[in-house]
Amino acid sequence: MKVNLKRANNAFHFEAKGSNGTIINMDASPAIGGEDKGPSPMEVLLMSLAGCASVDAIMILEKQRQKLEDYSVDVEGEREGEQVKPYKKINMHFTLKGDLDEKKVNKALDLSVNKYCSVSESLDKNIKITYSFDIVK
């Protein structure tokens, strides 16, 4: 896989582009001289994890013939360290809407978070990755 990232101003605003040409913006926070023109790289890491788990979760739910009316994930990452602050814990809270079977949802999320997600498998094994969920009828 190949991506390109280029500087979009004289500070820390970057435009990143993958194989399909769509641009995503990233920036640093104003606290360190950024202009908040996009999420920070550490936020983008959480987005990548949530996106990966979501593709897998939705595929599994479809195979289980669960009719998903709406879907979102809130991700929270806790960082620790002094000079460098990697993630130590990440929780993904899934909110799924529809007439869904709770056991099947749990199975789908468990498989997507703990087994099939290539982003999760690319992360440091010391990061504790957990999930929780709500079903909204």
Place this chain on the structure above:
Amino acid sequence: MKVNLKRANNAFHFEAKGSNGTIINMDASPAIGGEDKGPSPMEVLLMSLAGCASVDAIMILEKQRQKLEDYSVDVEGEREGEQVKPYKKINMHFTLKGDLDEKKVNKALDLSVNKYCSVSESLDKNIKITYSFDIVK
């Protein structure tokens, strides 16, 4: 850090939002039922790594009083596996424009990739992360 990701169509197009409210799009490739409305989650992981290393690299170059006229990074990730395909190798090729001191550039990139980057420190220690660079006068 908190981010939210929600489904933006009935397939795999997701909109992700961090603390500043800017939305980034992600999607799966058409090969697995996506519509290519954004980079894939595994591409976004590489973008996050490049963004993080770039913030640090630019900060260090500024401290070294190196005048950077332009800057970009090409990232290539190699994946391995069968059902799950995490990254095994990632190379970042930096292209820096300006009247720059090669040794200082190398030092800045080494520190940013191997020491200060929180995204890099959040990745699996088995991933071989390397860098290379060109200076364009």
